[in-house]
Amino acid sequence: MNFLRKILFPFSILYGLITCIRNILFDNDILKSHSFDVPIIAVGNLSVGGTGKTPQIEYLIRLLCDKYKVATLSRGYKRQSSGFILAQTNTTAAILGDEPFQFFNKFPNIQVAVDADRKKGIEQLLLQKNKPDIILLDDAFQHRKVKAGLYILLTSYGDLYVNDFILPTGNLRESSSGAQRASIIIVTKCPSSLSIEEQQMIRNKLKLSEKQELYFTFISYDNFILSESRKVKVDEIKTTPKVLLAGIAKPDSFFAFFDNKNDICLSFPDHHHFTDKDILKIKNLAQNKIIISTEKDYVRLKGILPGGQLFYLPIQSRFLSKSASSGDNFDKTILNYVGTSSRNR
Template sequence: MNLLRKILFPFAILYGLITSIRNFLFDKGVLKSYSFDLPIIAVGNLSVGGTGKTPQIEYLIRLLSDKYKIATLSRGYKRQSEGFILADANSNAAILGDEPFQFFQKFKNIQVAVDANRKNGIEQLLGRQEKPEVILLDDAFQHRKVKAGFYILLTSYGDLYSDDCMLPTGNLRESSSGAKRADVIVVTKCPSPLSLDEQKEIKNKLKLSINQELYFTYIDYDDWIYSENKKIKVGEIKWLDKILIAGIAKPEPFFSYLRHTNDTCLSFPDHHHFTDKDILEIKNLAQESIIITTEKDYVRLKGSLPSEQLFYLPIKSSFISASENFDKNILNYVGTSSRNR
């Protein structure tokens, strides 16, 4: 913890008090939460950024989209638009935000919407002629104005919420006691394999309630990199000089997977808006070398860098064990909720 964060500790106490009062008012019904007559799954975290929400949402899309009409609803962080927007052929990363636009690009059989007001966003989706049968709320664990039917809380292996403290001293948006609202807790970005003893140690740290389930996942990197028109095996470019670009919260694993001795690694803030100056710097550094970025950054860089040089590396969330049980829980919740409508 750096000195500035230590100095700001009194503000962390104040922030924690404010969020605790807010949660208490929602718990007691003083502040109203709204429920809806369809299955709603909320994915989120207690800390700011970097827990792997996007691959977790994509996991749920793959699990459910062959059986149900799915919609994702995000706030569209750092988008250059306001209000409710449903993705269409005219959408881009600036309008939707990078992560929703990534969903829209990858999954053609779902609806992708953004709205900072999740209640309004759900109402807008349900007011459409083609209504979704399941809504996935992205980064909505603290958005208590909407009461989801199932909550998935993510926490990173290297930064467990049980080891953290409140903003601005730490990275928590609310007290770790908020984890009690979760139905399932997923420890993300684990090393693979992860021993049973270490899993048990983490479980003891997190202090789960009796009705909660715990799972462990790791980031599974693709064996290929992709451009607009081609793909190349990672093994074929591993030893080539290249430019690696990441505008994500914790880029080191991405760099480590691809990096060779002479590679240049450029790290930008999470959800970074690439300026003309940034693009010029990348072009000057790259010259004729290939440029590899994350899938999330690719949707913002596409069109600004030469298509024959620009590639991205997809990732997905994979379970260390018990994925069948996780899938069963989700499918049971959605199936039961759908039948009871």
């Protein structure tokens, strides 16, 4: 905790008090949460960014899209638009936001929408002629005007919410007691070799209720990097000097994956808007080198950086196979919730 964050401690107490009062008002129906006649799964976190929400939403899409009409609803952080927007063929990353645009590109058979007001966004989705069977709310754990049927809370292995503090001293958006609203808690970005013993230690730290399920996931990197027209094996370019580019909250694991001291690593803030100056800098550093970005950055840089040089590295969230709660159990919980909710509509 640096010095500036320490001196802001009184503001953390005030902020924590405000969020606590807000939650009490919602818990006691003084402030109203709106329910909808459709299964809604909210995925979010207690901390600011970097817990792996995007790959977790994509996991849910893959799990559900063959059986149900799926829609995602996001805020569309830093998009150059406002209000409700449903992605169409002419929609861009600037209009939709980078993460929703990534969903739209990868999953053409689902509906992708953005609206800062999730209640209004859901209402608009349900007015569509081809209305969804299920809605996935992206980064909506604190959006309490909507009452989801199932809450999934993510927390990073290296930064558990129980070890953090409320903003601005720490990175929590609300007190760690907010985790009680979650039906499922997923510890993300774990080492793939995480032992059963350490999993149990984390379970003890989190102090879950009997009704809460706990899972552990890790980030799985693809064996290929992809461009507009090509895919290249990672093994073929690992030793080749290249430019690695990441505008995400915690890029260290992305850079470490390639493990080449001759790589040029460029780190930008999360959801960074690349300026002309940024693009010129990247081009000057790259020269004839290939440029590999995260998938989230790629959707914004495609068409701006040379297509022959620009690649991205796909990732997926995977559940630890050696776990007290495996991915199979997670899938059953999700499918049971959606199926039961759909039958009871």
